[in-house]
Amino acid sequence: MTSKSVDDPGRPSGIVLSAATSSWLPVLPKRIFNFLPDENTYILSNGGVVQEMAHIANGRDTGNCISLIRVNITNSSQSNMLILQESCIDQTTSFVIYALVDIVTMNIVLNG
Known part of the structure; x- marks a missing residue:
């Protein structure tokens, strides 16, 4: 689905x-x-080294969390990108959601 913001x-x-x-x-x-x-x-690593920079628990199950992940890929133009990941599981459903965010924007968010 596409839409104009x-x-x-x-x-x-x-x-x-x-x-x-x-x-x-x-x-x-x-x-x-x-x-x-x-x-x-990790599917989105593209062969790079995966580093979890932040892990925020979001429920009783250890899989329920929000993570900020850096993938270091040699010779990549996307070295300034991070992956924001939310994962959740319960008796009725489970999901893993990924979003690419740039480091500059994430630093602004983290610094208030």
Whole structure:
């Protein structure tokens, strides 16, 4: 889905892109959920070194958290990008959401 962002104060203008997919796999949901955000099998690392810079617990399950992740990729133009990841699991659903953020913007947020 794409949409144009409106001129709201504090929001950049441009196009907003949203994508979602689902699929059935013959594996326990908890196993898949544990695989997606694992540093050793991190899908978005593109072969780079993954470093979790911040980890904020968000519930009783250890998988329920918000993480700020840096992926160091040699010779990459995206070395100034971080990945903001939220993951959550309960009896009815589980999700892992990723968003790319640039370091400058994240520093502004972290410094108030």
